[in-house]
Amino acid sequence: MPQPTLLTGRVLRTLGSPFDLPPEEALRIEDGWGVMLEGGRIADIGPAEVLRQNWPQVTEIAYGKDLICPGFVDAHVHYPQTAIIASWGKRLIDWLNTYTFPEEMRFADPGYAAKIAARYLDLTAAHGTTTVCSFCTIHPASVDALMAEAQARGQRIVAGKTCMDRNAPEGLQDTAQSAYDDSKALLEKWHGVDRLSYAITPRFSPTSTPDQMAAMGALWAEHPDCLMQTHLSEQTDEIEWVKSLYPTARDYLDTYEAHGLLGANGLYGHAIHLEDRERDRLREVGAGLVHCPTSNTFIGSGLFDMAGLTGAGVRVGLATDTGGGSSFSMLRTMASAYEIGQLRGTPLHAAQLIWLATAGSAHALGMGDRIGALTKGAEADLAVLNLSSTPAIAQRAERAEDSWEELFATIMMGDDRAVRATWISGKVNA
Ligand code: GUN
Ligand code: ZN
Numbered sequence: 001m002p003q004p005t006l007l008t009g010r011v012l013r014t015l016g017s018p019f020d021l022p023p024e025e026a027l028r029i030e031d032g033w034g035v036m037l038e039g040g041r042i043a044d045i046g047p048a049e050v051l052r053q054n055w056p057q058v059t060e061i062a063y064g065k066d067l068i069c070p071g072f073v074d075a076h077v078h079y080p081q082t083a084i085i086a087s088w089g090k091r092l093i094d095w096l097n098t099y100t101f102p103e104e105m106r107f108a109d110p111g112y113a114a115k116i117a118a119r120y121l122d123l124t125a126a127h128g129t130t131t132v133c134s135f136c137t138i139h140p141a142s143v144d145a146l147m148a149e150a151q152a153r154g155q156r157i158v159a160g161k162t163c164m165d166r167n168a169p170e171g172l173q174d175t176a177q178s179a180y181d182d183s184k185a186l187l188e189k190w191h192g193v194d195r196l197s198y199a200i201t202p203r204f205s206p207t208s209t210p211d212q213m214a215a216m217g218a219l220w221a222e223h224p225d226c227l228m229q230t231h232l233s234e235q236t237d238e239i240e241w242v243k244s245l246y247p248t249a250r251d252y253l254d255t256y257e258a259h260g261l262l263g264a265n266g267l268y269g270h271a272i273h274l275e276d277r278e279r280d281r282l283r284e285v286g287a288g289l290v291h292c293p294t295s296n297t298f299i300g301s302g303l304f305d306m307a308g309l310t311g312a313g314v315r316v317g318l319a320t321d322t323g324g325g326s327s328f329s330m331l332r333t334m335a336s337a338y339e340i341g342q343l344r345g346t347p348l349h350a351a352q353l354i355w356l357a358t359a360g361s362a363h364a365l366g367m368g369d370r371i372g373a374l375t376k377g378a379e380a381d382l383a384v385l386n387l388s389s390t391p392a393i394a395q396r397a398e399r400a401e402d403s404w405e406e407l408f409a410t411i412m413m414g415d416d417r418a419v420r421a422t423w424i425s426g427k428v429n430a
Contacts, residue, residue, distance in 0.1 A: 005426070006055060008034040008048040009063030009384070010403065014070070014359050014373035019310040023351035029403040034060075035068055037380040040154070040425040045374050063384050066420050067407065069354065070372050071130025071381035072330035073361035074319050076229070076269040076290040078135045079120040079146055079159075080104050080113075081323030091300055092235045095324070104162075105171050107137040113145035120322075121149055125429045127329045128383030128419040131362070131371055133158040133229060133267065133319075135201055138174050140182050143198075147190045154194070154425035156371060156379065158227055160201030161186055165212045176211040180219055187223060195379075195425070197227065199267070204231035205242045205255040217260025227265050227365065230256065232289075233278070234270035235301045253278040262287065265366060269321065270295075271309075272302040279312065288315045288364035291356070293336035295321035306337065307346035317364030318356040330357040331414040338412065350408040380426035385410060389418035 011033035018026035034051040036044035036058070044051055052060070080103065087099040107113045124132060136142040136159055143161050150157035163179035164172060174182065183200055191198035200223070202208045202216045220228050233239055233252045246255045253274075256262050264286040271282070271289045282289065291304045310316055319325070320333050327333065334353040341348045348356075362372025370379050387406050388394035393413050400406035410418050422429045 004036070004038040004043070004055070004058050006034050006036050006051055006058045006060040007063060007068055007382070007384070008032070008060060009066045009068050011035060011045065011374065012067060012069040012354065013045070014355065014375070017359070018349060018351045018355050023349040024404065027351040027355060029067065029407070031403075035374055035382065037423070037426040040380050042374055042376055042378045042380050044376060063420065065387065067385040067387055068374070069383050069385060070358040070374055071383045071422060071424065072128050072357050073317070073365065073372055074124065074129050074132045074330060075267065075288075075317035075361040075364050076292055076319035077132045077322045078324070079117060079132070079322070080107050080135075080137050080142060082116050082120045082123070085323035085328075086326055087323070092238055093241070095299055100323075101169050101172055104137040105169065107139045107142040108171065110141040110145065113139065113142045114149070117145040117149040121153060121155065123328050125422045125424065126419065127331075127416045128385070128422050129328070129330055130381035130383070130422060130424050131156045131158075131365070131367070133199060133227070133365055135162045135203070135229065136160060137162055138164055138172055140186055143186050143190070147196050151194050151196060153429070154427065156195035156367070156381065158197045158199050158365060160199035160229060162201050162203045163212060163216060164203050164207035165209050167207045176209065176215040179212055180215040183216070183219055187219075187226060191223070191226060199227040199229045201228075202230050202261065205252065206238065206245055210246070210259065213255065213259035213261060220263070221260055224263070224265065227267055228261060228263070229267040229269070230261065232256070232268040232271045233273045235299070236273055239273060251275045251278050253281060257281065267317075267364060269319070270301060270304070272296060272304050274305075279309070279314070283312055283314050286315065288317060290317045290319045290364060291337060292319045292321035292325055293340050294327050294333055295325035296340070297336060298326040299324050303340050303344055305344065306341055306348065307344065315364050316356065317361035319361070327415075329415050331411055331418060333357065334411045350404050350411055353411055354407065380423060382423040384420040384423075385414070385418050386420045387418070389414055393418070
């Protein structure tokens with residue numbers, strides 16, 4: 001068990017959603033505060049002076065002007081795409097066929113899967129990310145590799161075997177039955193073990209037959225507490241393809257809905273080009289959407305309607321979508337979300353951006369009571385940000401009139417150099 005530790009500095013407090021409350025009331029940046037970590041949890045949070053009195057003789061790590069925040073929660077990633085991030089010039093379907101599928105084939109080798117899982121968790125920790133929700137490959141060993149590596153690090157993670165039984169290379173296809181059997185076995189092996197959760201993972205409608213979609217729906221009905229993750233309405237060509245593959249479906253979402261794959265524990269990545277019915281149904285069932293801004297610009301997919309969807313009360317998380325996204329950094333991802341907001345005429349406040357990368361994603365994963373906010377009893381996953389990490393940022397931070405303006409400069413210009421330390425389960429990691 002890690003030693004009790006008091007971290008002091010500037011502390012980000014999450015009091016509510018900055019999409020419901022004025023942003024600077026929902027989140028506060030408190031100077032001279034502290035967070036007390038004990039037994040892998042947050043035992044206390046408050047002014048540093050008070051904590052020092054309440055917890056005498058505890059080791060204090062003084063971060064000074066650094067910002068102590070909840071660890072970042074990346075709600076949609078493909079860890080197997082780590083080595084092909086930033087691959088040039090293709091749009092979604094071509095990008096999958098040219099870069100992604102050949103790389104995912106390599107995960108037939110469990111040794112390769114283990115190597116990339118460790119590399120991926122090293123990289124994300126260095127970027128301040130403490131929880132990810134990941135697609136794996138069709139190979140069960142790709143799930144074992146990520147789960148085992150996360151377990152060894154005491155890390156909270158969600159992952160699932162990506163299921164595909166058509167429109168993928170031969171070596172990357174399972175069947176409706178084997179997808180069901182393998183997913184069930186993996187779920188029984190990992191779900192709820194330590195901090196690990198299993199997500200039922202049909203890749204997207206074009207790569208699953210209606211039989212496989214129904215098998216995934218049946219498995220979810222047997223395990224409704226599990227998350228189900230997939231992709232929805234990312235590119236217009238993809239939507240046309242889905243409609244031709246499912247001629248009786250009312251829309252893209254209906255291809256999931258008709259097979260038992262729509263629900264409150266459903267997580268739908270991208271969700272850019274939604275029809276009115278889709279938007280209404282997603283809100284009605286309380287599903288989670290995941291905004292993947294660097295991916296949506298990098299692959300040329302489109303502009304997510306953050307203001308419209310959050311305004312309608314839809315739960316939204318934020319994600320890198322590694323390796324369709326162009327960065328492992330949730331800071332770069334927040335910057336991209338800001339720019340997409342600008343292109344839609346609805347800029348996001350720094351408090352909204354950092355909330356999306358922490359509590360917003362945690363709520364989208366149904367884990368808002370455990371991670372994503374520095375509250376008493378929550379799990380001790382934190383990122384400590386240096387708000388003057390490069391000369392360019394430091395000179396801008398000097399001019400800032402308040403902490404939000406200072407944080408915004410790091411959001412727009414920062415990367416892993418801004419991450420002073422990452423704490424996972426009360427242990428310092430990077
Ligand atoms: N749609 C189906 N698979 C993928 C994937 O791996 N990445 C992205 N961005 N979209 C997808
Ligand atoms: Zn994805």
